[in-house]
Amino acid sequence: MLGRTYDEQVCSVARALEAVGERWSLLIVRDVHLGLHRFEDLRLELGIARNVLTTRLNHLVDAGVLERRPYSDHPQRWEYHLTRVGLELGLPIVALMQWGDRHLLEPGQRPPRQARHRTCHGTVDVGYSCRSCATTVPAREVEVLPAMTAPAAADRGA
Amino acid sequence: MLGRTYDEQVCSVARALEAVGERWSLLIVRDVHLGLHRFEDLRLELGIARNVLTTRLNHLVDAGVLERRPYSDHPQRWEYHLTRVGLELGLPIVALMQWGDRHLLEPGQRPPRQARHRTCHGTVDVGYSCRSCATTVPAREVEVLPAMTAPAAADRGA
Numbered sequence: 001m002l003g004r005t006y007d008e009q010v011c012s013v014a015r016a017l018e019a020v021g022e023r024w025s026l027l028i029v030r031d032v033h034l035g036l037h038r039f040e041d042l043r044l045e046l047g048i049a050r051n052v053l054t055t056r057l058n059h060l061v062d063a064g065v066l067e068r069r070p071y072s073d074h075p076q077r078w079e080y081h082l083t084r085v086g087l088e089l090g091l092p093i094v095a096l097m098q099w100g101d102r103h104l105l106e107p108g109q110r111p112p113r114q115a116r117h118r119t120c121h122g123t124v125d126v127g128y129s130c131r132s133c134a135t136t137v138p139a140r141e142v143e144v145l146p147a148m149t150a151p152a153a154a155d156r157g158a
Numbered sequence: 159m160l161g162r163t164y165d166e167q168v169c170s171v172a173r174a175l176e177a178v179g180e181r182w183s184l185l186i187v188r189d190v191h192l193g194l195h196r197f198e199d200l201r202l203e204l205g206i207a208r209n210v211l212t213t214r215l216n217h218l219v220d221a222g223v224l225e226r227r228p229y230s231d232h233p234q235r236w237e238y239h240l241t242r243v244g245l246e247l248g249l250p251i252v253a254l255m256q257w258g259d260r261h262l263l264e265p266g267q268r269p270p271r272q273a274r275h276r277t278c279h280g281t282v283d284v285g286y287s288c289r290s291c292a293t294t295v296p297a298r299e300v301e302v303l304p305a306m307t308a309p310a311a312a313d314r315g316a
Contacts, residue, residue, distance in 0.1 A: 012269060013251055034302065085261045097169075132278050142248065
């Protein structure tokens with residue numbers, strides 16, 4: 001239904017969704033973040049058909065999000081690990097998780113998972129910060145605009 | 159292909175993707191964030207079939223992400239606006255945009271859009287912060303774990 005429509009759109013949201021936006025793909029990346037690396041583990045956790053999982057894993061490897069590492073030669077078997085690019089997908093996934101925690105849980109239900117700071121064990125939030133005034137920025141103060149060809153004056157060491 | 163599989167998963171990522179994770183839906187929400195509110199404007203911008211757009215808009219209204227506001231009585235016409243819940247989807251969308259900016263642009267290509275702070279015009283980044291030690295947290299220091307039944311000691315006013 002979707003085809004490759006997004007390729008024509010010069011938009012990083014569209015490109016990101018083209019790379020990983022189909023729902024299974026983000027759930028696979030989530031599970032690799034959570035420590036699952038093998039085909040059978042992913043298949044059982046997600047309840048996904050083998051052929052669909054194979055296609056999605058190949059796509060994520062081609063997109064540079066996952067890499068294969070051999071863990072058995074006879075028979076040849078691979079684990080799937082996050083690349084540096086894939087590791088950085090943790091941020092949008094946690095942002096999506098926290099949005100779901102705030103708005104999609106049943107009354108009385110607690111968030112099933114929590115993002116924590118390894119060093120102090122505090123709860124970690126995803127949010128906006130400003131490079132220029134170095135503050136946390138509430139969503140209502142954020143605007144998304146066509147990028148200028150030069151960096152904003154506010155970012156040039158002002 | 160996907161059906162309603164995610165309903166069984168107690169995971170806010172899965173629930174969030176169930177609510178808005180299909181690629182068109184997030185692109186529709188992106189476009190409403192960018193100021194498009196009418197069916198024909200969204201249809202032309204996205205190059206999406208009418209029936210698919212209708213289905214997706216209805217789903218986003220049912221999920222509480224968008225709301226309809228009348229702008230014409232004869233004929234009856236609606237605009238689509240973000241609810242408070244939908245507004246908060248801006249954060250994961252910008253996180254995904256910035257991931258795409260860093261990893262999916264062609265060599266030499268500049269990010270097409272920029273998140274800016276309305277008040278000082280500085281560039282806005284999405285990132286992690288810690289409630290306990292009140293610092294910006296690099297991704298390598300973030301772990302996602304099953305939530306405890308009580309808040310972490312570090313968050314209890316320590």
